[in-house]
Amino acid sequence: MQQVAEVRALPVSEETFADLLKPLVEPGFKLALAMLHDAQAAEDAVQEASVVAWHKLGRMRDRGRLRPWFLGVVANKCRNARRSKWTAEVHIGVPEHVSVVSSEEMSVRGADLRRAISRLGHDDRLVVALYFYLDMPLEDVAAVVGTSTGAARARLYRAVAKLRRGVAIEEAIR
Amino acid sequence: MSLRTDIHAAFEAITPLTGGLEERVVETARREARVRERRRKFMLRLRAPIALVAVVVLIAIVAAAIVGGRLIQGWYGPHTVSPPHLPSLSELENRPWQHQLVAASESCLDSHYAGPVAAFPETNSESAWGIYSTGRFVLGKGLSGPLMVRVRDARTGITGVFITEHAAGGVVGTDIVDGVSVAQHKEAVFDTSGRPNRIDGVGQKVFVMTMGMKHGFSGCFQWQVDGTLNGKPFGTDSYYSGPPG
Numbered sequence: 001m002q003q004v005a006e007v008r009a010l011p012v013s014e015e016t017f018a019d020l021l022k023p024l025v026e027p028g029f030k031l032a033l034a035m036l037h038d039a040q041a042a043e044d045a046v047q048e049a050s051v052v053a054w055h056k057l058g059r060m061r062d063r064g065r066l067r068p069w070f071l072g073v074v075a076n077k078c079r080n081a082r083r084s085k086w087t088a089e090v091h092i093g094v095p096e097h098v099s100v101v102s103s104e105e106m107s108v109r110g111a112d113l114r115r116a117i118s119r120l121g122h123d124d125r126l127v128v129a130l131y132f133y134l135d136m137p138l139e140d141v142a143a144v145v146g147t148s149t150g151a152a153r154a155r156l157y158r159a160v161a162k163l164r165r166g167v168a169i170e171e172a173i174r
Numbered sequence: 175m176s177l178r179t180d181i182h183a184a185f186e187a188i189t190p191l192t193g194g195l196e197e198r199v200v201e202t203a204r205r206e207a208r209v210r211e212r213r214r215k216f217m218l219r220l221r222a223p224i225a226l227v228a229v230v231v232l233i234a235i236v237a238a239a240i241v242g243g244r245l246i247q248g249w250y251g252p253h254t255v256s257p258p259h260l261p262s263l264s265e266l267e268n269r270p271w272q273h274q275l276v277a278a279s280e281s282c283l284d285s286h287y288a289g290p291v292a293a294f295p296e297t298n299s300e301s302a303w304g305i306y307s308t309g310r311f312v313l314g315k316g317l318s319g320p321l322m323v324r325v326r327d328a329r330t331g332i333t334g335v336f337i338t339e340h341a342a343g344g345v346v347g348t349d350i351v352d353g354v355s356v357a358q359h360k361e362a363v364f365d366t367s368g369r370p371n372r373i374d375g376v377g378q379k380v381f382v383m384t385m386g387m388k389h390g391f392s393g394c395f396q397w398q399v400d401g402t403l404n405g406k407p408f409g410t411d412s413y414y415s416g417p418p419g
Contacts, residue, residue: 018200025196030185039190043199050203055210110184117181132181164177 017057021050024067027134028074034129035078037118045077068143071130075144079122116163124159131156260319261407263363266400267322267343272411273396276328282394290314291321291399293412299384303349303358306337306386313366313379317408321364321401325385328396332388336362339371340383349386358386366401 025046032042052073060066117125123145130141142152276282295309311323322342325334335346335358342363349356362383364370370379387395398411 014204017204021200021203022196025199026192029192029195030189033189034181034185037188039188043195046195047199047202050199051206051210054203054207109180110187113180113184114188117184128181132178133185135178160177 017054020057020063020066021053021070024053024070025050027067028070030134031071031074031126031129032078034117034133035075035122035125036081037114041081042078045074045081048077049073065143068140071134071144072146075122075126113163120159120162123155124162127152127156128159128163260402261400263320263322263342266320266363267361269400269407269409271324271326271396271398272409275331276394276396278329278392282328282392290317290403290408291410293397299351301349301351301386303347304386304388305391306351306384308382308384310371311364311381311383312374313364313370313381315378316404317366317401318405319366319402321366321399323362323364323383323385323397323399324360325387325395325397327387327391328394329392332391333360334385334387334391334395335359336383336385338384340364340381351386 028046028049029042032045033039036042036045049070053070057066060069117128120128126145127141130136130144131138136144138149138152138156141156142149145152145155147155290313292312292314293309294312295307297308299306299308313321323336325336326332327334333346336342337349337351337356337358340362341357341359343359343361345357346360347358349358362385364379364381364383366379371382372380374380385397396411398409400407400409402408
């Protein structure tokens with residue numbers, strides 16, 4: 001999925017690594033949270049992605065592509081996490097009854113939306129999280145997903161249509 | 175509200191305080207990377223010894239396969255026994271006489287049998303030189319290669335001669351026997367794998383030869399047979415007492 005331009009490994013000092021990684025932790029965590037709906041699992045995914053980044057960083061030719069590449073690694077970790085039985089059973093999102101018993105409309109709407117997002121497929125959920133929650137432009141979304149911008153836009157259309165039938169898609173995706 | 179706003183609100187509702195998350199993640203990654211690096215270096219150091227062990231194990235397996243293959247081939251394959259060493263005539267000639275001469279005060283043992291070889295004197299002829307005795311040698315089983323017969327006076331040590339068929343070795347003289355000129359040889363040789371003069375009733379090979387003793391012999395002969403019996407050097411001697419000549 002991720003096309004990382006790799007060249008001969010260059011040594012990366014711990015300080016350099018820390019400087020490069022720190023700005024990526026928060027967006028990585030937000031993406032993982034949107035994908036997994038569980039803070040601890042999200043932190044674990046970011047942690048695992050960081051270890052991968054440590055080993056691969058020296059081989060990256062274009063450091064400008066670090067952010068989409070790192071988010072792609074996080075997305076893969078999330079996919080693996082959701083594949084595991086434990087995660088599937090325990091971290092599947094907000095229970096159904098929340099939307100029924102909650103008295104606060106916002107809370108109910110949020111829970112419904114999270115549940116709807118969690119029911120999307122991995123790639124659909126990924127483009128939704130990147131575009132709407134991390135506020136990334138479609139070009140960057142495409143870079144993370146590893147597709148063309150057009151393909152990313154098409155996937156986003158389909159995902160939004162599944163989330164909210166009748167929503168003004170053109171208005172949602174600008 | 176827009177979809178974007180709703181999604182932000184939905185996830186922010188479940189986002190915990192993440193104070194120190196960046197430092198925590200970076201530090202853990204750093205620690206994990208160090209552990210992996212140490213493990214990688216350890217494996218690199220082990221690579222050479224492991225390769226060496228692998229080579230030794232491979233050599234051992236190949237050697238075991240070769241040795242095992244030969245053993246199995248030896249067990250199940252046709253048994254090839256190397257042929258026994260068959261002595262040359264010169265080797266047989268060089269074998270010493272096995273027994274001392276018989277003293278004049280001692281009686282002459284009379285034994286025609288010497289292991290797998292039996293001698294039977296049958297007819298005699300006399301010449302100006304000496305007395306000739308034609309007899310037959312019967313060979314038992316297990317003999318192979320050339321079989322050499324020598325004879326001498328058991329009391330004086332004067333060697334006898336062999337004439338006509340099967341006479342072999344160096345010529346030591348000539349004589350006229352029954353009107354026929356003959357060469358005198360110092361030994362007789364039978365080819366045990368060759369064609370004998372005849373086969374007896376039990377399938378044993380019979381060779382006929384004529385030996386001669388110079389006039390003045392004591393009447394006590396000692397003859398010695400050398401050859402190969404069951405693949406091993408075989409030698410025996412025997413005595414024959416006859417009328418002194």
